[in-house]
Amino acid sequence: MLALSDEDRAIKDRARAFVDDELIPHEIEAEMNDGRLSDEIVARQKARVHELGFQAMNMPKELGGAGLTTFQQTLVSEQIGRASNALGWVLTTPAGWLPAVATEHQLETWVKPTIQGERHECYAITEEGAGSDTEAIEATARSDGEGYVLNGEKWHVTSFNLADHIFFQAKLTEGPHAGEPGLFIVDKDTPGVRHVRSPRYSHSYADEHAIVAFEDVRVPAENLVGEEGDGMRYTYEWFRYERLMIAARCCGAAERLIDEATAFARDRVAFGSPIRDYQAIQFMLADSLTELWAARLMTYATAREIDGGADLKVQHAHCSMAKLYASEMANRVADRAVQIFGGRGYMRDNVAERFFRELRVDRIWEGTSEIQRVIVADQLFKRGVWLAEAT
Numbered sequence: 001m002l003a004l005s006d007e008d009r010a011i012k013d014r015a016r017a018f019v020d021d022e023l024i025p026h027e028i029e030a031e032m033n034d035g036r037l038s039d040e041i042v043a044r045q046k047a048r049v050h051e052l053g054f055q056a057m058n059m060p061k062e063l064g065g066a067g068l069t070t071f072q073q074t075l076v077s078e079q080i081g082r083a084s085n086a087l088g089w090v091l092t093t094p095a096g097w098l099p100a101v102a103t104e105h106q107l108e109t110w111v112k113p114t115i116q117g118e119r120h121e122c123y124a125i126t127e128e129g130a131g132s133d134t135e136a137i138e139a140t141a142r143s144d145g146e147g148y149v150l151n152g153e154k155w156h157v158t159s160f161n162l163a164d165h166i167f168f169q170a171k172l173t174e175g176p177h178a179g180e181p182g183l184f185i186v187d188k189d190t191p192g193v194r195h196v197r198s199p200r201y202s203h204s205y206a207d208e209h210a211i212v213a214f215e216d217v218r219v220p221a222e223n224l225v226g227e228e229g230d231g232m233r234y235t236y237e238w239f240r241y242e243r244l245m246i247a248a249r250c251c252g253a254a255e256r257l258i259d260e261a262t263a264f265a266r267d268r269v270a271f272g273s274p275i276r277d278y279q280a281i282q283f284m285l286a287d288s289l290t291e292l293w294a295a296r297l298m299t300y301a302t303a304r305e306i307d308g309g310a311d312l313k314v315q316h317a318h319c320s321m322a323k324l325y326a327s328e329m330a331n332r333v334a335d336r337a338v339q340i341f342g343g344r345g346y347m348r349d350n351v352a353e354r355f356f357r358e359l360r361v362d363r364i365w366e367g368t369s370e371i372q373r374v375i376v377a378d379q380l381f382k383r384g385v386w387l388a389e390a391t
């Protein structure tokens with residue numbers, strides 16, 4: 001399962017060197033500056049992403065993307081996860097499901113420029129009263145004959161400050177699909193799009209999570225993604241992809257934490273001995289390494305299964321399992337790493353302190369741990385323990 005082809009290993013090594021050379025050295029600077037780095041550093045990182053062939057790694061080569069397999073993407077994401085402060089987000093992955101349903105106009109206007117890194121998107125699905133329960137979405141899309149008028153307020157819109165267009169999810173108000181979801185692409189400068197505020201969160205990321213109001217925002221019919229009523233289908237595809245990549249990033253974060261905590265335990269002397277000599281410390285590291293191994297196997301196996309064209313429902317369940325297990329594993333590892341570092345582990349210039357805060361959200365976004373368990377249990381009851389029985 002862990003055997004890598006020469007090509008896969010080369011990709012992994014390139015990604016690892018990029019993280020070590022271009023991202024990790026800037027973590028503390030980012031942490032002390034609300035996640036932000038100078039334009040010059042970010043420009044250099046972006047240029048390097050292009051040179052290394054990681055720009056839009058999930059997008060097809062025909063459209064200008066890197067066209068990596070899902071497995072190769074997990075290898076890259078795992079390495080990206082080793083850096084704190086979301087510095088790895090300099091490597092962007094546009095909406096991978098979009099080319100299959102995009103019109104020629106959408107391909108030229110949004111998809112291809114995003115792949116080139118010239119445009120940047122964000123997602124506005126969640127609302128104050130609708131998070132896990134997307135059925136409760138109150139945002140509306142009213143057809144006015146020539147296009148749609150959008151209304152609603154969205155929460156936690158990640159990257160709104162850096163994006164120039166928004167995927168907006170709403171309920172259609174009339175026609176044969178009234179009450180069903182529709183997904184729209186909205187340019188950020190469209191009249192009626194209003195930034196309400198950007199609340200502060202536990203982590204220090206350059207990407208803000210804004211509350212955004214959509215007030216009688218008029219978009220042409222060509223901004224509808226796919227067909228009316230299709231909205232959630234794309235959102236589920238995005239969830240599957242993101243859940244797997246979160247699992248991979250959590251494996252990378254856990255590896256970094258174990259590495260750093262192990263190095264510290266070798267050097268730190270207490271009561272006349274390096275603390276690595278104490279079983280209490282050894283056991284925390286041993287449990288962490290064991291759980292990382294399990295999470296990595298799940299993540300790699302799921303990626304390979306996707307590349308092999310496994311049944312979509314099985315993919316969905318396995319992505320949920322990988323995200324659930326890897327995110328909870330990484331949180332346990334971060335907690336232990338803080339403990340091993342002692343007082344230093346509570347200082348913001350310590351990697352364990354940063355990951356202790358940052359990894360918490362991986363149990364919440366793209367579906368909470370509880371929602372992943374709901375999905376897994378549903379598949380268990382429908383398909384049995386091998387997820388093999390037909391529904």
Ligand SMILES: Cc1cc2nc3c(=O)[nH]c(=O)nc-3n(C[C@H](O)[C@H](O)[C@H](O)COP(=O)(O)OP(=O)(O)OC[C@H]3O[C@@H](n4cnc5c(N)ncnc54)[C@H](O)[C@@H]3O)c2cc1C
Nearest residue numbers: 123124125126130131132156157158364365366367368370
């Ligand atoms: C930093 C950050 C960035 C985000 N970025 C984006 C973004 O870019 N775009 C976007 O649209 N959204 C984004 N989100 C929203 C995120 O996806 C939601 O916060 C998440 O889905 C949970 O929804 P909620 O916060 O409304 O919690 P709720 O759904 O209200 O859940 C509250 C609690 O109830 C539990 N719960 C709910 N239903 C059940 C159930 N059926 N069974 C058991 N327990 C249940 C949950 O697990 C949770 O513990 C982001 C959130 C954060 C924190």
